[in-house]
Amino acid sequence: LRAFASGSIPDLASALSSPYADIERAEGKLARKQISSCVRAQGDPWTHLGYLARDPDSVVPTWLDFCVSWRDEALSGARTLADWIRRFNLLMAGTPWLAACSGSGLVAKRDSAAQDAMVRSLLVSQLLGDSTRKLTLGEFVAHCEGRWQNDPYTIRSQTGVRVSTTPAGIGDASIVIALGMLEGRFPSRRAEDPILLDRDRDWLRQARTDWRLPSSYDRAAEDRREFYRVACAAPKIVFSYPLNFGETPEIRTSYLDELEADGITPSYTVKRYEDRFPKPHPSLSMSDLLGAQAWHDDETFDPGELVAHKQGQLRQAAGSASDALIANPEIKREMSALPLPLRLAHLRSLRQCPFQYFARAKLDLRSARPRWAWDCVANAVRKADVSADSADALRSNLMAALEGELSGWRGKAPQHELELVRVAAPKALSAFAEREISMRQKWGLRIKGQNVTLGEANLRSSVPLGGYSLNFSERIDVLYEREGTSDVAQLRLGRTRQSGPAGDPEFDLETSIITFLSKGQAERLSIVDSLESGQRLISPRSVSGGVSKLKNSASEGLFVDPSSDPLATLKSDFVEQLNGLLAIASRGDLTATPGVYCQTCEYPALCRQAQSSEVGSAQWGFDEE
Ligand code: SF4
Incomplete structure (x- = not known):
């Protein structure tokens, strides 16, 4: 970037000695020589560099031709930081730098983390700064140097978690975490199929030995085999179950007792509800970090500029989300105009709840699901x-x-x-x-x-x-x-x-x-x-x-x-x-007023008030909605 801003061809040539240039050492040396010769060429040395990069007989890498075009474009005028960030991403994509950071080794991880930190750092300055201010190429490069000079970066060490619903899908794993190990769920309760009872299944199997008609006992035995498959799936197994659901105590699966009876002594750990989020740590992803910060509210932890900014944005959004007043006069006028033709259903919904009226009369929405x-x-x-x-x-x-x-x-x-x-x-x-x-x-x-x-x-x-x-x-x-x-x-x-x-x-x-x-x-x-x-x-x-x-x-x-x-x-x-x-x-103020009509309302899935009211959530089961 410095070379682009200063126009220094030797600076650009020196970039070819970087391992990110993806060029052999000997070839790199020759390429640097060829690039340096552009300074002595007639006319603009950057134009000459472009010719060289396109020349199949030269060893100058072809991606430098892209760099020359990028620089030409970059010099053509001042731009906002958002625009520069977009262009910077394009530049990264056009050079071997991205590919050099995409391996799975430690160095690649470090490089990728550094690259990520550089882009994030620019995004933070974009969020915090004046979004309309325009920068020339030189100013942008100076801005980058200022931001990147002492920016820390964190290598994220999360490894993959595979989710599987059957023991057969677990595959190679160093640890298996099996959830919901509750009696009645795993094993499920033995229950006969009411359409074809065990007795009839037995009879049919005797009549046709090629029919496979498992009885409730066969299914229970299969459940047990599944459990033992899970138990053998990895060197370390964590069986987990909730101690209670609301006020009701839950019963852990009897298979765990079987394990103990077989001489295997598991170690038990109780995780409390308060521990549901990890403690805030820089290695967490942005969303986990936001969740962890909100959950633990740890004032001693410094979340960093970007996370703090996001937190502020979320707080502001949450604050304004409960503000139902419409400030925009045009929207307010639109909201206060009566629908034509007026229907009795409009009046009914208006009587029941202004938000219902808004959804029906203004948005012209009807639920596909029957109201009643x-x-x-x-x-x-x-x-x-x-x-x-x-x-x-x-x-x-x-x-x-x-x-x-x-x-x-x-x-x-x-x-x-x-x-x-x-x-x-x-x-x-x-x-x-x-x-x-x-x-x-x-x-x-x-x-x-x-x-x-x-x-x-x-x-x-x-x-x-x-x-x-x-x-x-x-x-x-x-x-x-x-x-x-x-x-x-x-x-x-x-x-x-x-x-x-x-x-x-x-x-x-x-x-x-x-x-x-x-x-x-x-x-x-x-x-x-x-x-x-x-x-x-x-x-x-x-x-x-x-x-x-x-x-x-x-x-x-x-x-x-x-x-x-x-x-x-x-x-x-x-x-x-x-x-x-x-x-x-x-009046144009069509704020929802939760109450008895929520029970038969068509719009609970649209209505935030109902979702936070007991009537609405109990009636409609918003999780499913
Ligand atoms: S769910 Fe209740 S509060 Fe929401 S629009 Fe319907 S009646 Fe109004």
């Missing part, structure tokens, strides 16, 4: 033809739709949840069919459409509110008309967490909104059907306050909303609630 097992049943109802006239016909339509739905959800929902749905859904759908047919007869309703848009249901799709025009885009699950009147009733399938005919307050708002969107009819009927609780609630509202006398039929799960607030009251409640929600949305 009952959604599967509700979807089956939505997809089935519900216009059948008898409960039996309706039931069979629903069951066919359920099968289709379940097969679509396979692989997306946890298997145990699907099994639960498979067991519980037929009963729920059967009750739905009964309820549906009874309702039509009792309340005089006839199906007019299914899965209809607001427009098709003769409902408004936009509402003026406080200077906004809110556009809703919803679908009505089933639309009915009232026999002998012009009234229509709309049914929506809802998940109600609270049992009882009063329904779910979450859902009430949505029902009010849908009711409010009605136009023209003297009476507006809105029906919520909860598949989980097997109940259906009808809310009749009229402009005047007088509503039709519909009757409860508790045995059939049909309930009439006792409240008969006139539409005007409903409207003012609804407007008040809506205004409150819109105020939250337009």
Whole structure:
């Protein structure tokens, strides 16, 4: 580098006597002579050096031609340190220096450590210095000399650790560390295969001697052989097991007792939880060193400039990660704009947790994983033809739709949840069919459409509110008309967490909104059907306050909303609630608020708050997520 900066050809020639130049001693001597002759050549000696390096008859190494081009480029202008570091890496790659440091001997290890320290040292100065400052080649070389003069370097002596899941994969090893040596895990508990019991296996083996059908005893014997294979795999074996899991004590594998009974006395060491990280030491890798420092918080240890800088960065990042305020006004404006069209699902998520609203309305994200097992049943109802006239016909339509739905959800929902749905859904759908047919007869309703848009249901799709025009885009699950009147009733399938005919307050708002969107009819009927609780609630509202006398039929799960607030009251409640929600949305502060809704939230894997809250982590098992 010095030769490049000073332009001294003799300095460059002297570099060829270095062992890193990868040239034979005699050849090196001749090459140095040829290079020195460039000084006497006509014109620029560096250009002449380039010719020589490209000349097949000369002994000057070809990589010097690369050096000449590198220098030309380097002299063409000032650059930031980051740019110089990139170029320095290129230079290293173009010379034999990298290859000379890549062997496995001690010298190569030392050279590689020194090379690593040189690059790291430049990176540290880049991190600490003014990143916009530009340096000429001469300044860069002076900077390198200043940094490298007294920089220490550490030879890392870590050897490889091979991870194997079978004794056969261990191979040649000086030490084997076997983890999880717990009773019930290794050996696993002897258990018969419930599909083919030991007795039947014996019988089949007698019938066909070429069939290999190991019994639970054969598998247990194989487990034991595996253990002894591990025990013989290396001169030194460490069997390790946790003493307890949480509050529960664990039992070490009985094989260890067998060893003792065979006269082998292991030595036992208890490693405490506090010892999980090694003590900080310069030979550790950067990440281990950061972990060790954070764990032990050893103030007497000097981690070095780079690690200290990284520590500072991590602390700063951790500090700002919990700062949920959005400083950028443009992003804030973007966050506070209402989605168009607004959906009831947006309002629901906003009520439950602003971060849910952010994920759904702003990022337009939906989880591939079903939110709730009952959604599967509700979807089956939505997809089935519900216009059948008898409960039996309706039931069979629903069951066919359920099968289709379940097969679509396979692989997306946890298997145990699907099994639960498979067991519980037929009963729920059967009750739905009964309820549906009874309702039509009792309340005089006839199906007019299914899965209809607001427009098709003769409902408004936009509402003026406080200077906004809110556009809703919803679908009505089933639309009915009232026999002998012009009234229509709309049914929506809802998940109600609270049992009882009063329904779910979450859902009430949505029902009010849908009711409010009605136009023209003297009476507006809105029906919520909860598949989980097997109940259906009808809310009749009229402009005047007088509503039709519909009757409860508790045995059939049909309930009439006792409240008969006139539409005007409903409207003012609804407007008040809506205004409150819109105020939250337009503040643009969509911070997560963990709580009971975390249990059914679609976004726990995105939400840091949930991951640190007990509700979220217990419910979702974030390790798996
Ligand atoms: S997991 Fe909880 S806190 Fe996080 S977005 Fe969902 S409801 Fe909000």
